[in-house]
Amino acid sequence: MTATFVFILLALILLAVFAVLAARRGKDQTDLDHALAQLRSLDIVAFRNLVDPLEEDFLRSRLPAHEFKKIKRERAEAALAYVRALSHASLQFARFGDVAQRSPDPAIAASGKQIANSAVNLRLQALNATVRLRLTAAFPALPARPLRPLLEQYDRAQYLMLKHSGLMRAESRAS
Amino acid sequence: MAQWFNFVYYYLWIAPHVFLVAIAGIMFVRRLYKNYPIFFAYTIYETFEFLLLFIYSLNGHNFGSTYRYPYIATLLGSTALRFGIIQEIFNNIFRDYPRLERLATISMRWVTGLLVCGAILSVFYASASAPADMMIGVKVLDRAVAIIQVGLLLFLFSFSRLFGLFWRSYTFGLALGFAVLGCAQIVNWTIGLLSLTEQSKYFLDLLPMGVYHISVVVWLGYLLAVEKPVGPTIYTTQDIDRWSGELERSK
Numbered sequence: 001m002t003a004t005f006v007f008i009l010l011a012l013i014l015l016a017v018f019a020v021l022a023a024r025r026g027k028d029q030t031d032l033d034h035a036l037a038q039l040r041s042l043d044i045v046a047f048r049n050l051v052d053p054l055e056e057d058f059l060r061s062r063l064p065a066h067e068f069k070k071i072k073r074e075r076a077e078a079a080l081a082y083v084r085a086l087s088h089a090s091l092q093f094a095r096f097g098d099v100a101q102r103s104p105d106p107a108i109a110a111s112g113k114q115i116a117n118s119a120v121n122l123r124l125q126a127l128n129a130t131v132r133l134r135l136t137a138a139f140p141a142l143p144a145r146p147l148r149p150l151l152e153q154y155d156r157a158q159y160l161m162l163k164h165s166g167l168m169r170a171e172s173r174a175s
Numbered sequence: 176m177a178q179w180f181n182f183v184y185y186y187l188w189i190a191p192h193v194f195l196v197a198i199a200g201i202m203f204v205r206r207l208y209k210n211y212p213i214f215f216a217y218t219i220y221e222t223f224e225f226l227l228l229f230i231y232s233l234n235g236h237n238f239g240s241t242y243r244y245p246y247i248a249t250l251l252g253s254t255a256l257r258f259g260i261i262q263e264i265f266n267n268i269f270r271d272y273p274r275l276e277r278l279a280t281i282s283m284r285w286v287t288g289l290l291v292c293g294a295i296l297s298v299f300y301a302s303a304s305a306p307a308d309m310m311i312g313v314k315v316l317d318r319a320v321a322i323i324q325v326g327l328l329l330f331l332f333s334f335s336r337l338f339g340l341f342w343r344s345y346t347f348g349l350a351l352g353f354a355v356l357g358c359a360q361i362v363n364w365t366i367g368l369l370s371l372t373e374q375s376k377y378f379l380d381l382l383p384m385g386v387y388h389i390s391v392v393v394w395l396g397y398l399l400a401v402e403k404p405v406g407p408t409i410y411t412t413q414d415i416d417r418w419s420g421e422l423e424r425s426k
Contacts, residue, residue, distance in 0.1 A: 003300060004365050007318070011361040014325055018354045021332055025347060094339035113271060120275050123338050 038088045044154070047082040050075050051147040069140040076137040076144075083133060083147075086154055087126035093119035093157050100164060105171065111164045118157040125150040180377070187384035191391040192225040198391070201398055207345065210267060213259040214349060220256060224249040247313055254320050257353060261327050264350050268335050268342060279334055283327070290326040294319035301368060311368065318364035325357035348397020352390035359386030 049055055056075075060068050097119055100112025129150045136144045199218040202208050208215035227249065231242050265283065269276035301315045328350050335342065342350070363383045371379065 004369060007297075007365040008362050011325075011358040011365075014329065014361075015355065015358040017329065018332075018351060018358070021336075022347075022351055025342075091339035095341070098341040117272060117274075120272050120338050120340070124275070124278070127337075 038085055038092065042082065042085050042089065044151075047079065047086075048151060050079045050082070051151075053144070053146050056144060072140040072144075073137050076133045076140070079147075080130065080133045080137070083126050083129045083150070086150065087123060087130070089154075090119045090122040090126055090157070093122065093161065096161070107167060108164070108171065111160070111167055115157065115160045115164060118153070118160050122150075122153045122157050125153045183381065184377075184384070187381060187388055188225070188229070191384075191388045192222050194388075194391045194395050195222050198395055198398060201395075207398075211260075211263055211345075211349070213256060213263045217253070217256040217260060220252060224253065243310065247309075250313070250317065254317070257324055260349065260353065261324060261331070264328075264331060264346055267346050268331065268340060272338075272340070275338060275340075282334065283330060286326065286330045287323070290323045293326075294322050297322060314364040314367045318361055318368075321357045321360035321364065325354055325361065328354040328357065344397050344400050345394075348393055348400075351397070352393040355393065356383075356386055356390040359383055 056072070059071060063071060094116055097112045097114070097116030101109050101116060103109045103112060129147050132145060132147070135142065195218045199215060199222070202211065202215050202218070227245060228242070231245060265279070269279050298315050298319050301318075331350060332354075360383060363379065366379055366382075367376070
């Protein structure tokens, strides 16, 4: 009887999950203002400094071990906030790319596809960075691996977005 | 059986298959069978399966042992096609994302492994307490299969949501319909394993039939809503300027 109850409960929970997914699908739209606010909160220069291995080496050479661990943990936690913002930005890029992909103009559609792919890669790198930074925050004595791929991916996504807006401007001027 | 029961029973048995024919027709006209060949085959297969079983039933073989064998044989075909459809949904979601497709394939293999283990456990647990009967065995196995299928669909929904992937209307509808159907099958086969009176069994039959009807309506609804976009179809130049302004600033 317990097993019966567990199976039925499991199926009902899953059913509720699928119902929520279906209901939220229509609301999964890009909120442009929210997306821009996310981008505004990104201080990439500060983030680059936070995850710069040279900065870390400098701090290690100047600070006592226990102080360095404390600072390293704090820096990892601060960097996590930036990674979270980058991760959210990647979702907005993906949505933006998807909308552009549906354009009847082949050039804009191709550009949209590139943006969507780049956004997915950015999200992957952001998830990877989140795991690494959490490990660093938990075990500051462990050597941290550089987050260069994440920053490179962000630069690429940003470049593609700017290229796309140039393309859109040229299209609107031509029409 | 009461007249209303017979009416509901036959409605729920016939109507979804009429809708399935409509789905196959729409897919053919819109050439969607190119993207979803297995689902297209499934709609045709289910229609022929219905015709076969319905003729059997009309000839007085309803629920007898002669009905049982074609029922099990056609159920096997449906189950195999449903796995094929899940693969088809997977291919359609990740086709444009080669890097993500590799990661999703590896993750899906692990998830399938875990789900198969869970399904095997559920079979062992149920077969220890259930009486030895072929139909009981079918129920236990089909519940295990439903667990795997629902689990795989949940994985697809979660994984694509994690990466902000957009699902086309009919892809979403297809997955949603099968997910709802899978959940109902888990409930149906679980209750079916209990010792029920003959009358209760008849009433319990209405559950999967009703949910199957809902799933078919979901497929049809999403198929008809295929052209309806979710969210903006295009950003205005003003929007683009705001985006690029922010991006330039954060460089």
